Amino acid sequence: MSTTTQLQQPELELCYFSNSNNTSRMQISDFSSSCAISTMELNHSSNRHSVSDEETQTPPRSPTPTSIAPSAPGAFSTTAIPDGGYGWAVVIAGFTVTFCFNGLINCWGVLQTALLNSTLSHVPTATLAFIGSLNICCGAAFGIFATKLGQRFGSRITAMSGITTMGLGLIAAGSCTSNVAGLFGTIGVVAGVGMNMAYTITNQLPVQYFSGKLGLANGLIKLGGGVGGTVMAIALEALVQHVGIAWTFRVQGLLTIGMELPAAWFMKDRIAPVRKAPFVDLSMFKSVPFTAMFAAGAIGTFALFVAPYYLPLFAQTLGLSSSTGAGLVAAFNACNAVGRFAGGPLCDKIGPINTFVITMVLNAVSMLAIWPVSSTLGPLLVFAVLNGVANGAFFTVFPTVVASIFGPGRAAVAMSMSITGWTLGYLLGAPVAGYILQAMGGQEKAGAGNIDVYRPAIFYAGGVALVSSCFALWARLNLAKKVAKRV
Incomplete structure (x- = not known):
């Protein structure tokens, strides 16, 4: 026939x-x-x-899925992928969008320290860490729903709605700087949900435009987050010094709306949204590589924000100024930008899963071997550089891994499920480190130059990063046992 x-x-x-x-x-x-x-x-x-x-x-000219067949005939379709074209406009728009929201995520340590030194000096550090964690947790938990919104209304409307919501949440936070509950609601929930609507689109849209250059495209988009974190760490510290913490939040909200809304207008779908695509596809867990990578991502997120949240406090314990602490966060974010960009081409060259294994091993080694002995500025700066590179690469490499496993047709659902799996890590990762620090006596017991109280929290973060790398290695060996093979 x-x-x-x-x-x-x-x-x-x-x-x-x-x-x-x-x-x-x-x-x-x-x-x-x-x-x-x-x-x-x-x-x-x-x-x-x-x-x-x-x-x-x-087969078409696109990444070949290595997993199971679609669960419903005709549920997923894709036209021939151009590997560029208008996709570069989408990349520039994604760069701009991630610039702003990573300025909040990666710089919460700067804002947290400012709150502790001013309006919320009586509040435990772990409580304020929970506000930042709730922000990214709400973003992760909303991942599946954000994907559904994208399928229903399209990428442009979803991204613009999320950006507006995030900006309004930040502006409202300016009136809640003395109210912990208000900060939980505005920064934690409102800004978090809005942020994820935009973040989800930046993860899903590149696979419509790129195939062979998908790693590069993801790297350039995530590079915006690293650059934004670097610039905003310095800018937020300057704003706190000149206009106070309340107006710092307001200015950040206005900047988010002013910069990101025009960029989001260019985030256009190349193919019509698949409105009948499944909300959740549990059959994906029949793929051992996906299951292992899902676990690697879910566990790895417990460690990701410990360093940027606690570097300023750690620096103060060493007797360094708040400006130096902000500078360390800026250095962390600058190297975060390098990792975000370098991770993309490295995925294209040696394979996304190979790159992810290297990323998580570097994350674990930097926290287990360097941070615990960083009793002066020099070693601490080395740690910030290496951990920043590994941390940034995570966010570029993971979407590329998912696309390589399932192909572009199913990547959106697979990625939204994966991001939702990060919820607990985002919510509890940094606060658990804070509670461990508090149980050891906190900053009060640390004293000038005494970093012993920080070590249990550091070992906790390094340990979960090591476990994550083991799951990634399991996925790698399941696909190919030959060391030199591109996977």
């Missing part, structure tokens, strides 16, 4: 359907009648060209 190729409209659409023999078929439609094509077999009695069943099995 043969599949018929007809001449109509000029865009190639590749749709996968499963039949009783589990054979993938490619239906080619919508070509203009004026378009000339090469034929495999000429039927002299008509204007149709027939293609054999064997030939219809040639």
